[in-house]
Amino acid sequence: MIGIYSIRNMLTNIRYIGQSINIEGRIRQHKYKLNRGIHSNIHLQRSYNLNDKYFVYEVLEECSIDNLDRQEQFWIDYYKGYLYNTILEVSREHDYNVIIYNKIPSNILLQIVKRKRLQEKYRHRTITRKIRA
Numbered sequence: 001m002i003g004i005y006s007i008r009n010m011l012t013n014i015r016y017i018g019q020s021i022n023i024e025g026r027i028r029q030h031k032y033k034l035n036r037g038i039h040s041n042i043h044l045q046r047s048y049n050l051n052d053k054y055f056v057y058e059v060l061e062e063c064s065i066d067n068l069d070r071q072e073q074f075w076i077d078y079y080k081g082y083l084y085n086t087i088l089e090v091s092r093e094h095d096y097n098v099i100i101y102n103k104i105p106s107n108i109l110l111q112i113v114k115r116k117r118l119q120e121k122y123r124h125r126t127i128t129r130k131i132r133a
Contacts (some may be wrong), residue, residue, distance in 0.1 A: 007057055007058075009055055
């Protein structure tokens with residue numbers, strides 16, 4: 001089956017949108033990688049690791065090979081703001097993909113900032129033990 005598919009978290013309704021000329025095979029690849037913790041999309045992988053039973057794999061639309069990019073872009077635009085996708089623009093100009101990156105979700109960015117601040121705060125501290133006399 002050729003078309004556009006989605007991996008959806010039923011709790012949050014956040015999706016990963018993709019296209020394939022073999023949707024069934026592509027979904028099997030995603031499942032394999034997610035189950036082994038090696039998926040290339042870190043946001044999707046972390047969410048999956050927390051609650052894998054809430055993920056569903058859906059075919060959004062069947063279409064011809066010629067319309068794959070256009071229809072994938074349609075669905076990315078339709079669900080914009082509720083996506084695990086890091087690439088938000090589908091284009092094949094001059095045989096390479098033109099990409100626009102999705103912003104890091106604010107909660108993840110906040111965790112990164114807090115971790116960096118703690119690392120800086122405790123970087124120069126030495127660990128000492130009190131010795132009782």
